[in-house]
Amino acid sequence: MTARRWAAVALIPLLAACTPQGVLNSLDRASGARGTERAAEAVAFGDHGQALDIWRPAERGNGLRPVVVFVYGGGWAMGRREEYGFAGRAFASRGYITVVPDYRKPLFEDFMTDGAQAVAWTRANIARYGGDPDRIALAGHSAGAHISALLALDPRWLAGAGAPTGTVKAVVGLAGPYDFLPFTSPRADVAMGHVADKQTTQPITYARADAPPMLLATGSADTVVKPRNSVALGRALEGLGAPVTVREYPGMSHEGIVMALSRPFGGKGPVLDDAAGFLNGVFSGEQHPVTD
Numbered sequence: 672m673t674a675r676r677w678a679a680v681a682l683i684p685l686l687a688a689c690t691p692q693g694v695l696n697s698l699d700r701a702s703g704a705r706g707t708e709r710a711a712e713a714v715a716f717g718d719h720g721q722a723l724d725i726w727r728p729a730e731r732g733n734g735l736r737p738v739v740v741f742v743y744g745g746g747w748a749m750g751r752r753e754e755y756g757f758a759g760r761a762f763a764s765r766g767y768i769t770v771v772p773d774y775r776k777p778l779f780e781d782f783m784t785d786g787a788q789a790v791a792w793t794r795a796n797i798a799r800y801g802g803d804p805d806r807i808a809l810a811g812h813s814a815g816a817h818i819s820a821l822l823a824l825d826p827r828w829l830a831g832a833g834a835p836t837g838t839v840k841a842v843v844g845l846a847g848p849y850d851f852l853p854f855t856s857p858r859a860d861v862a863m864g865h866v867a868d869k870q871t872t873q874p875i876t877y878a879r880a881d882a883p884p885m886l887l888a889t890g891s892a893d894t895v896v897k898p899r900n901s902v903a904l905g906r907a908l909e910g911l912g913a914p915v916t917v918r919e920y921p922g923m924s925h926e927g928i929v930m931a932l933s934r935p936f937g938g939k940g941p942v943l944d945d946a947a948g949f950l951n952g953v954f955s956g957e958q959h960p961v962t963d
Contacts, residue, residue, distance in 0.1 A: 691926070692743075692754035699757035699933040705764035706730060709756070710800050716772065717788035719781075723772035724752050725800050726759030732766075735803035737954050739767045740793055742786060744813025744846075744929070746858035748777045761932040762810070765947035768802035774818070779863045779872055786818045787832035794838050806954050808841040810946065812929040813896060816847025817874065820885070820904070824877035841953040842885045843946045846928050848896045849887075849904040850875040878907035884914040886949040888942060890923030918945060 711725040727736070739762045743750045752773045762769040770793050774785035794804045811819035822828050823839045830836070850873055854860045863872040870876045885908065887901035898919055905917035920928065920940045931942035 702934040707763040716792035726763040737806040738802040742811035742815035747862040787828040791832040791834040810843035812845040816844035820874035882913040895925035
């Protein structure tokens, strides 16, 4: 490897830390590990060189722990798993084995396939890291919430990756786009404009009575992904009798809702408390309403 290439490789961690998410991750890491650890880094999965990181509580418990697969956002065009350690630590601090996968961008078929393969890998392998393959939830922010919701609602994707029906037991969607036709965002058009039947890109198309329980969280001040997305999907699911909770955080922005997972910005709102309470309720079989 040439000296110039070595220098470029050495700059990768620095460049990642200079993104807003990278800075947030660095601030969260500097504020303390929350009793968590990264159990594995850059684990290969899927058919296209994808990789994932795994976070877990540092204290070993008896038995297998429930699992969260966290899908980051970035307009289907940006983002790296290395920037989202704060999300991995957040859910791990609440007792969850947390998987943070990368995915190819920006085309719909690629990121949906990669998301499904990450879930299938988790189902097949997570017990080695202390996770329960029968208690897997998806969580995601923005584009990641869109991917998570579609994986849970449209059975084609997980089936194509070889994951058994019913693998996903719950979904936490943070500021997700679920009902956004016609496309008005250039990023959405690049990612999905080529799909012949554009309704198939919309989670709301697949709302069904037997959907896994969903927490759809949004901020009233979100101008990037309007709260109406969460409201519309929530109404569709509720109208079919599916278990769903829609939570709107007053004054919270699109970025603020994911920042609230981190230690430095947890005071923005009880996003982590609500997500963990919701998931605990799903996995315990009890009702745990989110904060009013």
